[in-house]
Amino acid sequence: MGAARSAVSEKSGPMNAFRALMQPHRIVMLALLLGAVIWCAVALRWDWIPEYAPLALEGLWRTIWILVVTCVLGFLLAIPLGLAQAIGPWYLSAPARIFCTVIRGTPLLLQIWLLYYGLGSLFPQIPWIRSSELWPYLRQAWPYAVLALTLSYAGYEGEVMRGAFGSVNKGQLEAANAFGMPRFTMFRRIWLPQAIRNVLPTLGGETILQLKATPLVATITVVEIYAVSSRVRSDTFIVYEPLILLAVFYMIIAGIIALLFRRFEDRVPG
């Protein structure tokens, strides 16, 4: 066994990885996992899956695009929010700080409801909005979901970026200054990439948190993957099976996010 372990540390091929798994405690764990899977497959009811598969795929897709869009937009907002707090004059830093404090200090569920029931019921009363090209979108629920999740991500990440901008080594910026780099070029080429690099592990974790915040939009009728599982439950009275499958889906997405961020981190040494 000791020999197997040292062989693994020397080189890591698929054969060695396999050998690494073949240790008593790991074999027991694998057997338990396999047993659980088989039990789930045999003892639980999965006959509802074919009927709901198309809806589930649609919901999965909606969860993913809402996650991606809100993270990207939210991060783009977080950059100026962080920068304003890090080096901005008071009339920029104060509003940015207030925004981040309010967002971080209130439940996301509340923010979603305030936007959807607040703005969403205000807009129909304004004639020019009703007659505008945007109205077909504004009468749906998803724009409010996207807005709320974007603002939430921006609020948290704005705070993260504030620290990130401050954490960049002064010598790095001084070198850029010494070579006459204009301020915006320096920001784009040196400061921002280094700030992001410094907080990549944090951002990865926050993105996974954002994933797990997406079910909240089901409360305003956006049918994402969690809403589908609720639908299955209320239609068929099958409770656990959809939830177990749902958990698996979230774990897979979270795993992919973690993997992507790991790859980003490995590309540039810290």
Place this chain on the structure above:
Amino acid sequence: MGGADVLSREPIGTTQAARDADADSAGQDEAIRVTDLHKSFGTLEVLKGVSLTAQKGDVVAIIGGSGSGKSTFLRCINFLETPSAGQIIVNGEEIRMRQDGSPVDRRQIERIRTRLGMVFQAFNLWTHRTLLENVIEVPVYVLKVPRDEAIKLARRLLERVGLGDKADTFPAFLSGGQQQRAAIARALAVEPSVMLFDEPTSALDPELVGEVLTVIRDLAAEGRTMLLVTHEMKFAREVATHVVYLFEGRIEEQGPPEQLFGSPQSARLQQFLQTVG
């Protein structure tokens, strides 16, 4: 004895008259002229009127004890520190300052800085970019040199400082000596008219100092204009055309290296040379 004694220095133009033979004014050969430079941090006056002229091709070594203001002086030349008062002329162009020493025109500072290749004590290579990317960064994104041209030059420069095989390595994986040599290549890539070295070997392990000094020695030999703040007295004596000894923000003594190290006049310099060996 404020600025009077420091102003007395004659330009050392004998070494480098040939380069710009058709220059009609004397100032044409001056790479840097600093007049009566003052710098205070709060109430602490670090520079109390320093004047210095470097002709093209000069290697000026600036020596002095800790806190003598030598690094601050160097950093004032490219405005990494804002001088409190004085005049700085780089390649015949005066940096326009307000009454308090702050620059009038940031773009002028930026333009002048692109011609001053700075090498830092702590290397300050950009850690998120490979060596090659570090070297082409300023040519491509500031000087707008075509990328393939910049890469060609960068490879040549990395080759020259002995890092040809490390072009695609990140700074974090290199020794201090290698990082500093790469930093020198980065400074050379802007084709600087003057190179500023701010204690380039002070952060290095003793066994790595030699490789960096070798590179700097080569640059001196090819007639580059350099200002070099250093603790390496032997090296200063060897490569410098002119040595300046700073003491408490003033030039205590200056002259050719043989004279300054061979027969120092001031008691403070004598003592300094004894303590640093």
